[in-house]
Amino acid sequence: KYYPPDFDPAKIPKLKLPKDRQYVVRLMAPFNMRCKTCGEYIYKGKKFNARKETVQNEAYLGLPIFRFYIKCTRCLAEITFKTDPENTDYTMEHGATRNFQAEKILEEEEKRMQKEREEEELNNPMKVLENRTKDSKLEMEVLENLQELKELNQRQANVDFEAMLKQYKELEAEQKRREQE
Numbered sequence: 117k118y119y120p121p122d123f124d125p126a127k128i129p130k131l132k133l134p135k136d137r138q139y140v141v142r143l144m145a146p147f148n149m150r151c152k153t154c155g156e157y158i159y160k161g162k163k164f165n166a167r168k169e170t171v172q173n174e175a176y177l178g179l180p181i182f183r184f185y186i187k188c189t190r191c192l193a194e195i196t197f198k199t200d201p202e203n204t205d206y207t208m209e210h211g212a213t214r215n216f217q218a219e220k221i222l223e224e225e226e227k228r229m230q231k232e233r234e235e236e237e238l239n240n241p242m243k244v245l246e247n248r249t250k251d252s253k254l255e256m257e258v259l260e261n262l263q264e265l266k267e268l269n270q271r272q273a274n275v276d277f278e279a280m281l282k283q284y285k286e287l288e289a290e291q292k293r294r295e296q297e
Contacts, residue, residue: 138167143184146197146206148215154191158212162189176201183209 145162167185174181183198188211195211208214237244 136169136172138169138185141166141168141184143168143186145186147208147217149195149208149212150215151188151191151193151195151212153193153211154188156188156190157215158189158195171198188212 143164143166145158145160145164148160149158150156151158164186169183169185171181171183179201181199181201183196186195187193188195193211196209197206198209200207205220233247237247
């Protein structure tokens with residue numbers, strides 16, 4: 117490009133874009149949901165052309181929170197959800213209901229059990245010792261089971277391929293002899 121000698125980049129006017137500008141993006145549904153108007157199931161991974169905007173006056177540890185607008189595939193009703201960086205998930209806003217997720221509930225239950233165990237161990241040093249012995253016993257059982265499986269696999273893996281080939285050749289020779297007779 118040619119820049120004339122009197123070119124001044126400071127004289128170029130800045131483009132004023134609104135803060136709540138919406139962009140069109142292509143995204144996949146982040147979770148299973150059901151449309152409230154028509155009852156259509158929208159499964160995780162379904163692709164949509166969505167509008168994306170930054171949520172004003174909301175942020176988590178400096179991370180912006182985005183809102184997405186999609187349309188139901190059957191009735192074209194608008195569905196909105198936004199990012200939830202605190203829980204590394206998405207939150208449903210309106211237009212649909214989020215379907216039951218057993219995995220998420222199981223993870224939360226595991227976290228709760230782990231917290232209870234840690235709190236119990238902080239208060240009772242004897243409980244720490246009991247938990248350690250339980251863990252070591254469980255680990256020993258797992259190792260024993262693994263060793264048994266390895267031995268079983270080794271017994272089954274001791275196949276004599278030479279003997280099998282010899283037996284096959286003998287059978288083949290016998291069949292040829294029968295055919296010739």
